[in-house]
Amino acid sequence: MSDDKRYPKRSAVVLKKEMVCSELMRIFLQLESVYELPSDLHGRHIKLFPFRDEYKKSYTISSHNEDVISLDIMLHLNGRASVWAKDSALGDLVDILGPKKEIKVPLDFNAKEVLLVSDLTGFSTMEYILSKLDPACRGDLFLICNTHIEVNNPTKVKIHFVSELDYDVILKKLKVDIHGHIILGSDQIKSFVQKIDRKFLDNINVKAYWKTK
């Protein structure tokens, strides 16, 4: 995707940092200018340039209020962006590219039932999806996380905190609710799809959270 379909690169200041849990850091960034930006950036993807050079990583905006956005960053061991998130000081500058001007979400928000599976890299996306679904929507969200964390969930979707994915448990859900949608919150758990019986794949809509088609 060429940059002309995104909002231009801008700098931002680290305003506040807090731990959501030991693996997830929420960083509030004050954007240099909100000129041309839509009023609600929640759920949009941006590229973060933590060192203001070529190194960039994608993140999802977890909240937006005027010129301040937050990112929920999963702290991977040795990941350069993760180390930056841990070590950055209030007042540090970063660069941000995006988001794309169009918002595309790979899910039918009118779905009556969903099956969502994510690690903490997809936490913001999962909260965004839950905020957009019909409040009557049912189903399950399996969140790979070693502890219980607060999730904004206005729906009837049940949240399960699991330290690792139990494929049998999820497959059982699929056997009961084969008409649901499934969204995967990370590349790492894409292999899960390969384990799903082909007959279920015909009836469900499997998407990685960043895929737009």
Ligand SMILES: Cc1cc2nc3c(=O)[nH]c(=O)nc-3n(C[C@H](O)[C@H](O)[C@H](O)COP(=O)(O)OP(=O)(O)OC[C@H]3O[C@@H](n4cnc5c(N)ncnc54)[C@H](O)[C@@H]3O)c2cc1C
């Ligand atoms: C559209 C989009 C939106 C995203 N939104 C978010 C977001 O809101 N929050 C967020 O935390 N991440 C998000 N990600 C994922 C994020 O871009 C990656 O986690 C990124 O690679 C981390 O960069 P790093 O420099 O810290 O680690 P890297 O140098 O890329 O990786 C270092 C090591 O960390 C480990 N690692 C990397 N990714 C994962 C993972 N998913 N699970 C387990 N271990 C891993 C691996 O061992 C890897 O070798 C998003 C990705 C995309 C494509």
